[in-house]
Each structure stands twice: as C-alpha cells, then as structure tokens.
Amino acid sequence: MKKFILKSLVLSVALSLFLSPLLALQGQTKAVNEKININTASLEDLQKLPSIGPKIAQRILDYRKQSGNFKKIEELMKVKGIGEKVYARLKDMITV
Numbered sequence: 238m239k240k241f242i243l244k245s246l247v248l249s250v251a252l253s254l255f256l257s258p259l260l261a262l263q264g265q266t267k268a269v270n271e272k273i274n275i276n277t278a279s280l281e282d283l284q285k286l287p288s289i290g291p292k293i294a295q296r297i298l299d300y301r302k303q304s305g306n307f308k309k310i311e312e313l314m315k316v317k318g319i320g321e322k323v324y325a326r327l328k329d330m331i332t333v
Contacts, residue, residue, distance in 0.1 A: 272332040276306040
C-alpha cells in the first residue's frame with residue numbers, strides 16, 4: 238500500500254511538472270488570440286507579438302507618433318525591422 242501511494246505521489250508530481258509549462262503557454266497564447274490594435278497598443282502590448290522585442294515595439298510607437306495612425310496593417314512594414322517575413326507572422330494578429 239505504501240508503494241502504491243509513493244508511486245501515485247511521484248506520478249502526480251511528474252505530471253504537474255510537465256503540465257505547468259504547457260498551461261503557462263496556453264495563457265500566453267490567449268493573450269495574442271485577440272488582435273492587437275497597432276494604433277493604440279502600448280509598448281508592452283506590442284511585445285506580445287512574435288518577433289517584436291522592446292526596440293521594434295518602440296520603433297512602432299515612434300513611427301506612430303511621427304506619421305500618425307496606421308491606415309492599414311501593411312503600413313507596419315514601413316517600420317525599420319519589420320519586413321515581409323515578420324509582417325507575414327503578424328498580419329493575422331494585428332488590426333488598425
């Protein structure tokens with residue numbers, strides 16, 4: 238009986254260690270499932286997008302401040318560091 242309890246405990250700990258990172262990733266995915274408005278997003282919101290770190294997020298904010306709001310999402314490629322490949326990853330996650 239003690240061996241059964243010990244095996245069950247070890248199995249439950251192993252499963253929790255395995256599932257915890259997966260559940261954390263699921264929460265991050267939900268955050269990006271809602272489209273991010275590139276005209277109103279904060280620095281932190283922009284960094285939730287794949288391939289967008291703090292420098293490119295700041296460039297987006299700077300571009301928006303200098304040029305005004307984006308009229309269409311394709312204009313994001315005018316920001317230095319966002320080419321066709323990065324844009325292709327982002328286009329379904331952003332809106333204006």
